[in-house]
Amino acid sequence: MNQKFFSLPTERQDLIRSSAMLEFGANTFKKTSADSIAKRAGVSKGLLFHYFKDKRELYAYLFQYAIDACMEAFNRQMERMSYFGETDFFAALERGHKIKMDMVRRMPGLFRFVMRAYYERDSVLSPKLRKKLDDVLAQSTGSFLARMDLHKFKDGVDPRQVVRLLTLSAEGMLAETNACTAEEIDRLFLEYKRNADMLRRFLYKEEYL
Amino acid sequence: MNQKFFSLPTERQDLIRSSAMLEFGANTFKKTSADSIAKRAGVSKGLLFHYFKDKRELYAYLFQYAIDACMEAFNRQMERMSYFGETDFFAALERGHKIKMDMVRRMPGLFRFVMRAYYERDSVLSPKLRKKLDDVLAQSTGSFLARMDLHKFKDGVDPRQVVRLLTLSAEGMLAETNACTAEEIDRLFLEYKRNADMLRRFLYKEEYL
DNA sequence: GGGGTCTTGACCGATTTGGTCAACGGCGGT
DNA sequence: ACCGCCGTTGACCAAATCGGTCAAGACCCC
Numbered sequence: 001m002n003q004k005f006f007s008l009p010t011e012r013q014d015l016i017r018s019s020a021m022l023e024f025g026a027n028t029f030k031k032t033s034a035d036s037i038a039k040r041a042g043v044s045k046g047l048l049f050h051y052f053k054d055k056r057e058l059y060a061y062l063f064q065y066a067i068d069a070c071m072e073a074f075n076r077q078m079e080r081m082s083y084f085g086e087t088d089f090f091a092a093l094e095r096g097h098k099i100k101m102d103m104v105r106r107m108p109g110l111f112r113f114v115m116r117a118y119y120e121r122d123s124v125l126s127p128k129l130r131k132k133l134d135d136v137l138a139q140s141t142g143s144f145l146a147r148m149d150l151h152k153f154k155d156g157v158d159p160r161q162v163v164r165l166l167t168l169s170a171e172g173m174l175a176e177t178n179a180c181t182a183e184e185i186d187r188l189f190l191e192y193k194r195n196a197d198m199l200r201r202f203l204y205k206e207e208y209l
Numbered sequence: 210m211n212q213k214f215f216s217l218p219t220e221r222q223d224l225i226r227s228s229a230m231l232e233f234g235a236n237t238f239k240k241t242s243a244d245s246i247a248k249r250a251g252v253s254k255g256l257l258f259h260y261f262k263d264k265r266e267l268y269a270y271l272f273q274y275a276i277d278a279c280m281e282a283f284n285r286q287m288e289r290m291s292y293f294g295e296t297d298f299f300a301a302l303e304r305g306h307k308i309k310m311d312m313v314r315r316m317p318g319l320f321r322f323v324m325r326a327y328y329e330r331d332s333v334l335s336p337k338l339r340k341k342l343d344d345v346l347a348q349s350t351g352s353f354l355a356r357m358d359l360h361k362f363k364d365g366v367d368p369r370q371v372v373r374l375l376t377l378s379a380e381g382m383l384a385e386t387n388a389c390t391a392e393e394i395d396r397l398f399l400e401y402k403r404n405a406d407m408l409r410r411f412l413y414k415e416e417y418l
Numbered sequence: 419g420g421g422g423t424c425t426t427g428a429c430c431g432a433t434t435t436g437g438t439c440a441a442c443g444g445c446g447g448t
Numbered sequence: 449a450c451c452g453c454c455g456t457t458g459a460c461c462a463a464a465t466c467g468g469t470c471a472a473g474a475c476c477c478c
Contacts, residue, residue, distance in 0.1 A: 004424090031240040034467065044426045049468060119387055154411065165378055165404050172377035175384040178328055195374050202363065202411045213455085243436060253457045258437060419478100426473070435464065442457070448450090 001061055005051040014106070016041045016048075020062055021109035025116055029059060029124045056124060059117070063129055066114045067136060069107070073099055074140055078147070087149040089159060090200045093166065094193060096144075100170070101189045104179055111174060152208040162199060169195055210270055214260040223315070225250045225257075229271055230318035234325055238268060238333050265333060268326070272334055275323050276342055278316070282308055283349055287356070296358040298368060299409045302375065303402060305353075309379070310398045313388055320383060361417040371408060378404055 005013065019041035023032050034055055038045040052058040077096055086092050103110060117125060118133060141163055150159050173188050201209065214222065228250035232241050243264055247254040261267040286305055295301050312319060326334060327342060350372055359368050382397050410418065 008424095027236045027240050031236050033465075035465080045467090046427070046469080047425055050425080053468095055467070115385060156410070157407070161403065161407060164400075165374075165407075168378035168381035168404075169374055171381035171384055172379070175380055176324060194370065195377075198366070198370060198374075201365070217455090242434075244434080254436090255438080255458070256456055259456080262437095264436070421478090422476085424473105424475075426471105428470095428472100430469075431466100433464105433466065435462100435466105438461080439459095440457105441459105443455095445453090447452090 001053065001057055002051045016043065016051075017062060017065060018107050018109060020058060021066070021107065021113040023109075024059060024062065025109045025112035029055075029120055029122060034058075059124055060126070060129065062113065063117050063125055066107075066110050066117075067129070067133055069103065069110070070114075071136055073103060074136075078143065081147060087147065089148045089150065089152065089162075090196055092144070092148060093163065094196060097166075097170065097192050097196075098189065101185050104174070104188075105182065105185050108178075108180055152204050154203055154205050157203050162203065166192070166196055166199070210262065210266055211260045225252065225260075226271060226274060227316050227318060229267060230275070230316065230322040232318075233268060233271065234318045234321035238264075238329055238331060243267075268333055269335070269338065271322065272326050272338055275316075275319050276338070276345060278312070278319070279323075280345055282312060283345075287352065290356060296356065298357045298359065298361065298371075299405055301353070301357060302372065303405055306375075306379065306401050306405075307398065310394050313383070313397075314391065314394050317387075317389055361413050363412055363414050366412050371412065375401070375405060375408070 008016075016037075020037045023037045023040060026032070032055075034045055034048055037058075038048050041048075048058070052061065074096075077092075077099055080086075081092055081095075086095070114133070118130065141160065145159055145163070148159070153159060153162075170188075170192055173191060177184055177188065179185055179188065217225075225246075229246045232246045232249060235241070241264075243254055243257055246267075247257050250257075257267070261270065283305075286301075286308055289295075290301055290304075295304075323342070327339065350369065354368055354372070357368070362368060362371075379397075379401055382400060386393055386397065388394055388397065
């Protein structure tokens with residue numbers, strides 16, 4: 001790809017990336033037209049092909065970008081947790097979810113795009129990129145749990161399962177909305193918090209409430 | 210539409226409906242081609258337009274069909290619950306989820322199709338159809354809870370929220386897979402059950418465990 | 419006004435689109 | 449053996465859309 005893309009103003013970069021992700025998230029790779037991406041970004045099609053030689057290249061770049069963005073956000077959160085010595089499971093998870101919602105706000109199409117890209121039939125992505133995502137997902141939960149104080153849970157609770165349940169519910173919410181407006185994202189976050197609070201209330205030992 | 214469609218063997222009807230839903234579920238209405246539907250169903254494009262005058266008509270029919278199928282499944286379950294006098298929240302919910310998974314097995318594209326159709330930008334559906342789905346969803350949870358014995362829950366638990374949480378997690382699971390193979394569907398059901406069991410264990414009063 | 423850079427939109431041939439239609443094949447009746 | 453019926457096909461159409469190119473414009477600092 002043309003490296004000059006990165007010397008564009010960040011907002012413009014974001015606008016193009018965001019538009020492209022939204023379009024690729026709404027349709028198959030094959031059925032997503034460069035025209036529709038350009039139109040959504042308010043940019044000419046020529047410019048798109050000036051920065052990315054191919055539809056394929058654009059797609060691969062977006063996937064790489066999305067993974068890196070997730071990784072970076074996750075690592076930043078972990079560092080922050082270390083710094084403040086946060087060890088409470090739900091507090092940390094809530095903070096993580098808040099960060100995720102902020103990413104949704106800034107890049108509404110990112111998560112749907114990643115999910116679609118991962119399951120796309122035609123292997124438009126190199127197995128290498130795919131594997132990278134697998135690694136990120138596999139590691140994140142583990143290294144998150146390792147830092148948490150899990151004694152607060154009642155006996156018989158599997159914290160891994162709690163993470164998974166809350167993550168699934170968040171994915172469910174994300175799937176059932178377009179999640180465009182700011183209020184909608186706030187609503188998603190509130191519902192998440194309500195669910196997390198319920199779990200906390202009944203899964204923590206009483207002395208930790 | 211051509212009423213003779215209904216005198217086709219049921220399997221053939223299902224094959225066509227299923228293929229169409231899968232295609233419409235994968236792409237926007239505009240970007241979904243009649244050709245791809247026909248190809249997936251192993252049928253000529255001519256036949257499709259013999260039974261449905263339009264792409265639009267096919268689409269509207271599928272939506273109507275999907276809602277009716279959901280409604281009918283739901284009502285059947287309710288009757289069954291009445292008949293057997295089932296009042297346990299989690300038992301009934303599990304049974305409901307099992308029915309849902311059976312629908313996924315028979316019509317893999319149905320739920321994704323409905324969700325997409327509901328949020329499709331271009332109003333290809335009449336508001337009437339859209340409203341019908343709203344009504345179904347709004348009523349179902351209410352009339353379900355009305356028959357359940359909610360005393361088993363610990364104080365402070367909102368059963369509505371529990372339904373919602375489990376439903377969301379199921380949607381999340383459905384969203385993150387293609388859910389094609391039978392084993393995959395079984396896996397989804399098992400994970401659902403594991404989550405439901407956890408909630409049951411910690412949200413029910415101890416004397417009901 | 420000159421030189422360089424970002425950006426456009428008209429343009430290309432190739433493919434795909436929704437939809438039509440004449441013809442085919444198989445089958446039950448006579 | 450022949451007919452008429454009907455579900456089904458696949459070639460066919462004009463129109464739209466596709467990915468990608470490129471010469472020319474817009475904009476800037478000098």
